[in-house]
Amino acid sequence: MSLTAKDVSEIMKLLEQSSFDELALEIGDLKLRLRRGGAGFTDEPAAPAAPPAPPAPTEASAPVPAKAPAATTAVENGLVDVPAPLLGVYYRAPKPGEPPFIEVGQTVEEDTVIGIIEVMKLMNSVRAGVRGEVVEIPAQNAALVEYGDTLIRVRPAS
Amino acid sequence: MTIRRILIANRGEIAVRVIRTCRELGIETVLAASVADRESMGAKLADRTLCIGPAASSESYLRIETIVQAALSSGCDAIHPGYGFLSERAALAQLCEDEGVIFIGPTAAQIEAVGDKLRARAEAEAANVPVAPGGSVASVEEGVALGQKIGAPLLVKAVGGGGGRGMKLVENLDRLPDAMAMASAEAGAAFGDERVYLERFVARGRHVEVQLLGDGTGGVIHLGERDCSVQRRYQKLIEETPGPNLSPEMQERIRTAAVRFGGHLSYRGAGTVEFLVDVDREQFYFLEMNARIQVEHPVTEMVTGVDLVAEQIAIADGQGLRLAQQEVRLDGCAIECRINAEDPARDFAPSPGTVTKAIWPAGEGIRIDTHICDGARVPPYYDSLMAKLIAHGPDRATALERLRTALANTHIEGVATNIAFHLRLLGDPEFQAGGVDTGYLARLMAADSHSGERKHG
Numbered sequence: 001m002s003l004t005a006k007d008v009s010e011i012m013k014l015l016e017q018s019s020f021d022e023l024a025l026e027i028g029d030l031k032l033r034l035r036r037g038g039a040g041f042t043d044e045p046a047a048p049a050a051p052p053a054p055p056a057p058t059e060a061s062a063p064v065p066a067k068a069p070a071a072t073t074a075v076e077n078g079l080v081d082v083p084a085p086l087l088g089v090y091y092r093a094p095k096p097g098e099p100p101f102i103e104v105g106q107t108v109e110e111d112t113v114i115g116i117i118e119v120m121k122l123m124n125s126v127r128a129g130v131r132g133e134v135v136e137i138p139a140q141n142a143a144l145v146e147y148g149d150t151l152i153r154v155r156p157a158s
Numbered sequence: 159m160t161i162r163r164i165l166i167a168n169r170g171e172i173a174v175r176v177i178r179t180c181r182e183l184g185i186e187t188v189l190a191a192s193v194a195d196r197e198s199m200g201a202k203l204a205d206r207t208l209c210i211g212p213a214a215s216s217e218s219y220l221r222i223e224t225i226v227q228a229a230l231s232s233g234c235d236a237i238h239p240g241y242g243f244l245s246e247r248a249a250l251a252q253l254c255e256d257e258g259v260i261f262i263g264p265t266a267a268q269i270e271a272v273g274d275k276l277r278a279r280a281e282a283e284a285a286n287v288p289v290a291p292g293g294s295v296a297s298v299e300e301g302v303a304l305g306q307k308i309g310a311p312l313l314v315k316a317v318g319g320g321g322g323r324g325m326k327l328v329e330n331l332d333r334l335p336d337a338m339a340m341a342s343a344e345a346g347a348a349f350g351d352e353r354v355y356l357e358r359f360v361a362r363g364r365h366v367e368v369q370l371l372g373d374g375t376g377g378v379i380h381l382g383e384r385d386c387s388v389q390r391r392y393q394k395l396i397e398e399t400p401g402p403n404l405s406p407e408m409q410e411r412i413r414t415a416a417v418r419f420g421g422h423l424s425y426r427g428a429g430t431v432e433f434l435v436d437v438d439r440e441q442f443y444f445l446e447m448n449a450r451i452q453v454e455h456p457v458t459e460m461v462t463g464v465d466l467v468a469e470q471i472a473i474a475d476g477q478g479l480r481l482a483q484q485e486v487r488l489d490g491c492a493i494e495c496r497i498n499a500e501d502p503a504r505d506f507a508p509s510p511g512t513v514t515k516a517i518w519p520a521g522e523g524i525r526i527d528t529h530i531c532d533g534a535r536v537p538p539y540y541d542s543l544m545a546k547l548i549a550h551g552p553d554r555a556t557a558l559e560r561l562r563t564a565l566a567n568t569h570i571e572g573v574a575t576n577i578a579f580h581l582r583l584l585g586d587p588e589f590q591a592g593g594v595d596t597g598y599l600a601r602l603m604a605a606d607s608h609s610g611e612r613k614h615g
Contacts, residue, residue: 086211086224087208087209087210087211087224087227087228088224088227088231089227089231118227119223119224119227120223120226120227120253120257122223144208144228144231144232146208146209146210147193147209147210147211147212147218148193148209149209
């Protein structure tokens with residue numbers, strides 16, 4: 001069972017029109033969680049309302065954007081560390097074998113997806129949160145990252 | 159032992175406690191710590207620390223998937239949930255089961271069986287364990303009818319509550335419909351479960367609980383009872399074993415009732431069955447079961463010589479019970495004081511901050527369980543427990559004397575504590591006589607405040 005971006009978009013519309021704030025959908029391996037922006041969880045992993053998912057027609061699970069970090073910390077040389085907003089397994093590409101979301105030297109915007117952090121089969125996409133050039137990617141693909149670990153380093157656009 | 163590495167999904171003193179036993183057993187430890195606990199004593203002692211989220215519990219210690227992911231990614235065979243947090247969340251136990259990680263505790267089904275207070279009552283009745291007159295009520299009409307049978311005063315309790323939360327006292331049956339409506343609304347909001355039940359209110363009651371170990375296949379032993387009647391707003395402050403001035407016959411009946419309850423569930427791991435002893439009627443009633451290690455477990459360890467955390471791990475490891483009932487020895491008395499970072503002068507308001515100096519006592523029969531040392535932080539996000547001071551002695555008077563000396567030799571700077579308050583309690587003749595009921599502390603504080611007003615008024 002797979003969901004297309006169009007499916008997710010339709011589900012979101014249904015959610016928006018309803019009086020519910022949150023939807024958790026599980027069909028076999030597929031898990032989708034949508035949350036109306038601003039609602040708080042007490043005991044579920046963070047999964048804010050998803051904008052239309054990137055096209056992934058054969059992928060069972062649609063990645064959910066993880067909340068962008070509230071503040072990225074500036075380090076020396078004017079570089080900005082983008083921290084992991086969750087503990088989990090960090091993936092540099094949408095799927096194994098596909099090209100990574102970003103490479104060193106690439107320019108990113110605040111909402112550029114820089115990777116996915118998986119927590120118990122739930123994929124959370126991580127955004128840069130800052131505009132600029134990627135100068136370093138300390139996080140290893142398919143490795144555990146802790147909350148707050150630096151994923152990428154960016155030289156902010158002036 | 160097949161368990162080689164344990165993820166400790168907790169913090170503070172209990173994280174240190176579990177790490178200590180793991181070290182003794184040669185088991186590696188991974189501590190799951192929020193940002194606020196990265197510099198804690200537990201983080202310094204654990205073999206590895208993983209930062210699981212920001213300070214807020216809801217975004218760290220209460221994140222079930224994050225905890226299990228942390229365990230899987232760090233090669234842990236097992237998770238120790240401590241007390242509080244996720245220790246009695248069936249969903250964590252279930253996810254562990256699904257993922258092949260050993261949950262050091264009971265099964266998910268057992269957590270559910272005792273987590274629902276009505277269901278736990280039903281299990282107690284099925285196990286022939288006395289329950290307070292009362293029962294479930296699905297409507298106000300049913301409530302009024304049952305209320306007539308039980309008589310006032312009675313309690314309206316939340317099915318999804320526990321530990322004193324979600325209770326309303328009804329002294330006059332005319333007020334019962336209102337109390338039920340209020341209790342139901344509050345319970346819905348607080349626990350996500352609007353159901354309430356009624357129970358006789360015991361005017362003079364003692365909180366007596368029994369420590370159990372179960373092998374998960376029906377074998378259950380007890381390790382004595384603890385009296386935890388000294389409570390402020392349902393929060394335990396002082397606990398002791400054995401229950402003072404309990405007749406041996408009552409002691410035996412309570413202990414065997416607890417074992418019967420645990421056996422009925424084929425309970426696995428360490429757990430505690432709580433009873434209310436009705437002093438005036440000389441009866442006891444099942445209150446609830448706590449399916450986890452408890453804060454006050456050290457007093458039981460002091461009189462039995464058993465390491466309950468080690469037994470939890472052994473049972474989780476599949477070794478079953480390593481002690482037969484007749485091998486359990488109960489020697490002497492032990493009393494524990496919970497040292498909290500709170501200010502008695504400001505109605506026990508929490509006093510978070512940095513402990514600039516911590517001098518803990520030592521001596522014959524003294525044990526300190528703490529994560530607090532010089533420079534340790536008491537963050538504002540969690541409970542205010544700093545340490546447990548436990549004293550053991552061959553008799554209650556000796557244990558009490560050792561405890562008072564130890565408290566007097568304790569010195570904390572940087573945060574307010576309830577140490578002076580404990581000294582006040584331990585010096586009170588009624589407490590020294592032993593066997594106080596659960597109303598004792600409130601009465602003492604009211605009397606103190608009244609006499610204070612007379613002095614300064």
